[in-house]
Amino acid sequence: MTFKELYLSGQIPFEEIDRYISRWNRSDDERTLAKYLGLNADEEDVWIDDSDEALKEMLDKRERVAGTPVTLGKTDIIINKNGFGALPIQRISFDDAKVLLRKAYDAGVRFFDTARFYTDSEEKIGYALSDVREHIYIATKTAVTTAEGFWKDLETSLHNLKTDYVDIYQFHNPAVCPKPGDGSGLYEAMLEAKEQGKIRFIGITNHRMSIAEEAIESGLYDTLQFPFNYLSTEREIALAKACAEHKMGFIAMKGLSGGLLTNSAAIYAYMAQFENVLPIWGVQKESELDEFLSYIGNPPELTDELKAVIEKDQKELAGEFCRGCGYCMPCPAGIEINNCARMSLLLRRSPSARYLSPEGQAKMKKIEDCLHCGHCKSMCPYGLDTPKLLEENYKDYKEVLAGKRL
Ligand code: SF4
Numbered sequence: 001m002t003f004k005e006l007y008l009s010g011q012i013p014f015e016e017i018d019r020y021i022s023r024w025n026r027s028d029d030e031r032t033l034a035k036y037l038g039l040n041a042d043e044e045d046v047w048i049d050d051s052d053e054a055l056k057e058m059l060d061k062r063e064r065v066a067g068t069p070v071t072l073g074k075t076d077i078i079i080n081k082n083g084f085g086a087l088p089i090q091r092i093s094f095d096d097a098k099v100l101l102r103k104a105y106d107a108g109v110r111f112f113d114t115a116r117f118y119t120d121s122e123e124k125i126g127y128a129l130s131d132v133r134e135h136i137y138i139a140t141k142t143a144v145t146t147a148e149g150f151w152k153d154l155e156t157s158l159h160n161l162k163t164d165y166v167d168i169y170q171f172h173n174p175a176v177c178p179k180p181g182d183g184s185g186l187y188e189a190m191l192e193a194k195e196q197g198k199i200r201f202i203g204i205t206n207h208r209m210s211i212a213e214e215a216i217e218s219g220l221y222d223t224l225q226f227p228f229n230y231l232s233t234e235r236e237i238a239l240a241k242a243c244a245e246h247k248m249g250f251i252a253m254k255g256l257s258g259g260l261l262t263n264s265a266a267i268y269a270y271m272a273q274f275e276n277v278l279p280i281w282g283v284q285k286e287s288e289l290d291e292f293l294s295y296i297g298n299p300p301e302l303t304d305e306l307k308a309v310i311e312k313d314q315k316e317l318a319g320e321f322c323r324g325c326g327y328c329m330p331c332p333a334g335i336e337i338n339n340c341a342r343m344s345l346l347l348r349r350s351p352s353a354r355y356l357s358p359e360g361q362a363k364m365k366k367i368e369d370c371l372h373c374g375h376c377k378s379m380c381p382y383g384l385d386t387p388k389l390l391e392e393n394y395k396d397y398k399e400v401l402a403g404k405r406l
């Protein structure tokens with residue numbers, strides 16, 4: 001961790017700066033030392049041209065970090081390792097969402113990730129947090145494919161969020177990595193929006209490895225958002241490391257793999273091993289939020305017990321399974337693919353009652369209406385044979401209904 005991260009998170013007093021510097025070769029020039037300290041260009045100038053005191057004064061004006069800090073690449077956004085994933089708050093009322101968002105904010109959460117695509121999620125953030133806008137970081141996303149759509153989405157997001165700027169504006173799971181001169185005008189629109197002060201940094205989210213790798217290599221993006229948890233493959237872990245090398249922020253979505261991983265302490269401790277990774281936790285219930293908030297001041301360690309949980313899950317969830325991302329939807333036959341294609345896992349890894357209810361049964365029965373159009377299979381970023389997976393899950397489901405033990 002840099003001196004700045006440690007100081008802003010209250011782990012060392014400012015005076016430790018001398019001891020910190022003495023760790024490095026004293027022949028290093030001050031500009032190099034400033035980089036080691038984690039200072040941005042303005043802080044570097046103040047420290048070199050003025051004094052330690054002036055630097056302290058400058059840092060003291062910044063937002064303090066409760067808990068373990070993480071810096072998002074070269075954005076100079078420093079927050080704790082608890083981002084708020086605002087997808088699930090679509091499913092609760094404005095007032096219930098406000099309770100969650102304020103509780104998170106009061107406990108020190110400062111990073112909120114939403115998307116234009118998440119229906120009223122942006123509006124709920126605007127409703128709950130507009131009075132503390134200057135103390136938080138907001139990341140949102142656009143899934144459009146034209147420059148015209150880009151501006152429409154951005155203006156809608158700013159309106160909904162009750163703000164005049166977005167900290168990180170992300171291309172939402174694009175099928176190709178937008179670049180200047182690719183003919184879409186999308187990346188040029190990002191640059192123009194940045195020029196106008198409507199966005200501060202440019203990000204991209206994806207579920208496809210090749211596009212994530214291309215985005216990192218391109219050097220065009222400040223952040224990458226990608227699914228990441230202890231089921232991630234070596235190649236996916238390499239993505240997080242590549243982001244660190246390229247000074248890009250890495251925002252980890254699907255930390256709980258869409259509800260398949262249930263031990264939050266295990267996943268939290270796993271994530272903590274990656275210094276540059278910011279997990280965003282998608283929470284809908286206060287009890288879920290409370291679990292994550294409790295880790296801010298008391299982060300779980302990766303004990304043998306938690307390692308055993310991780311190993312067991314890795315064994316059970318090895319191979320091909322549906323992550324519930326929903327990128328294959330909508331289905332022309334109205335099948336709720338993102339749950340139906342992983343029903344066997346959901347039944348065994350989370351409370352099964354709601355999936356076995358009459359409503360749940362009706363949703364599964366829809367699999368019989370599959371048109372075998374192939375749309376879902378062609379859209380799945382994990383290359384799954386989705387219709388086959390649906391059939392397998394439906395067969396197992398019917399057996400469970402008939403009495404097979406879970
Ligand atoms: S193949 Fe079946 S499940 Fe997949 S999109 Fe077509 S109708 Fe829906």
Ligand code: SF4
Nearest residue numbers: 322323325326328380
């Ligand atoms: S089948 Fe693929 S695209 Fe569809 S929800 Fe599952 S993982 Fe996502």
